Amino acid sequence: MLLEGAPVAKRIYSEIKDQMIRFEAKKPKLVLYCSHPDDSTQSYMRSIVKRGEKLDIPVEVIEATEKPFEQIMQLNEDPAVSGIMIMHPLKGIDEDIVIKSISPLKDVEGRGPTNLGGIVMGEGYYAPPTAEAVIEILKFYNIAIRGKDITILGRSTTVGKPLSLLFLKKGIDGTVTVCHSRTHGIQEKSRAADILVSAVGKTGFVREDWVKEGAVVIDVGINLVDGKIVGDVDFENVKEKTIAITPVPGGVGTVTTAILFRHLVESFKRILDGGI
Numbered sequence: 001m002l003l004e005g006a007p008v009a010k011r012i013y014s015e016i017k018d019q020m021i022r023f024e025a026k027k028p029k030l031v032l033y034c035s036h037p038d039d040s041t042q043s044y045m046r047s048i049v050k051r052g053e054k055l056d057i058p059v060e061v062i063e064a065t066e067k068p069f070e071q072i073m074q075l076n077e078d079p080a081v082s083g084i085m086i087m088h089p090l091k092g093i094d095e096d097i098v099i100k101s102i103s104p105l106k107d108v109e110g111r112g113p114t115n116l117g118g119i120v121m122g123e124g125y126y127a128p129p130t131a132e133a134v135i136e137i138l139k140f141y142n143i144a145i146r147g148k149d150i151t152i153l154g155r156s157t158t159v160g161k162p163l164s165l166l167f168l169k170k171g172i173d174g175t176v177t178v179c180h181s182r183t184h185g186i187q188e189k190s191r192a193a194d195i196l197v198s199a200v201g202k203t204g205f206v207r208e209d210w211v212k213e214g215a216v217v218i219d220v221g222i223n224l225v226d227g228k229i230v231g232d233v234d235f236e237n238v239k240e241k242t243i244a245i246t247p248v249p250g251g252v253g254t255v256t257t258a259i260l261f262r263h264l265v266e267s268f269k270r271i272l273d274g275g276i
């Protein structure tokens with residue numbers, strides 16, 4: 001089975017549109033805060049802006065000045081702003097400090113300590129959209145997670161670490177192994193997985209001999225090769241061994257953007273309800 005992101009994203013966007021109707025004239029706004037964005041960041045920003053146009057949701061790009069802290073405080077206090085994304089990397093600015101200064105209510109990418117900590121406690125506002133997209137896809141296609149052996153390749157703050165905690169949540173109940181560059185026997189640990197998630201950022205990282213027969217493979221990798229997007233998984237060879245696999249492009253990435261906008265609308269509702 002090919003786990004395409006489009007039908008998952010479509011359902012999320014239709015839920016968003018239903019909610020937008022109820023808001024009438026009022027609208028959420030997303031701010032993309034950047035400093036000299038690189039090619040890959042610019043391409044992501046363009047695709048978010050385009051999606052905003054489709055949904056009739058304003059997306060504003062703001063360039064960092066020499067006073068980032070003041071800028072973020074102003075965005076935190078502005079009731080017209082529902083969500084703030086700090087585009088990575090922020091060149092010439094300490095990104096960690098800027099991230100920590102976003103109001104947790106507007107941190108729609110779940111990058112700050114309050115939202116990240118919330119995942120451990122099981123009651124966070126926003127989990128990182130890419131991590132959430134993985135769970136969303138598995139649920140959409142009715143792939144059982146409870147009690148399964150899951151191996152995650154990569155321990156990033158945006159995917160590997162938060163995703164491991166989402167898999168551990170009560171009601172999801174996976175058993176997780178997280179591998180990284182210092183892991184011994186990474187191939188064996190990958191081969192042991194019922195569900196293998198790759199979030200490494202290296203083309204061709206997962207080969208067919210890394211995958212158990214009948215496994216589910218989720219490719220989170222977004223690698224630019226000759227201007228084209230390619231995942232971490234050697235798709236053509238690996239797919240023969242799987243019962244289900246995500247394509248790149250058209251898989252997890254498609255759902256990520258949808259979840260980002262879902263968080264934005266949630267934030268808008270919270271702020272309307274006086275949650276700010």
Ligand SMILES: Nc1nc(=O)c2c([nH]1)NC[C@@H]1CN(c3ccc(C(=O)N[C@@H](CCC(=O)O)C(=O)O)cc3)C=[N+]21
Nearest residue numbers: 040041043044047086087088089248249250251253254
């Ligand atoms: N705060 C922050 N969050 C990020 O998530 C983030 C970032 N900064 N900085 C840059 C990197 C790079 N990145 C991309 C994501 C999607 C595409 C992309 O091309 N996506 C396709 C779909 C890809 C697919 O279908 O798999 C699209 O949106 O149409 C490119 C690049 C995000 N990043």
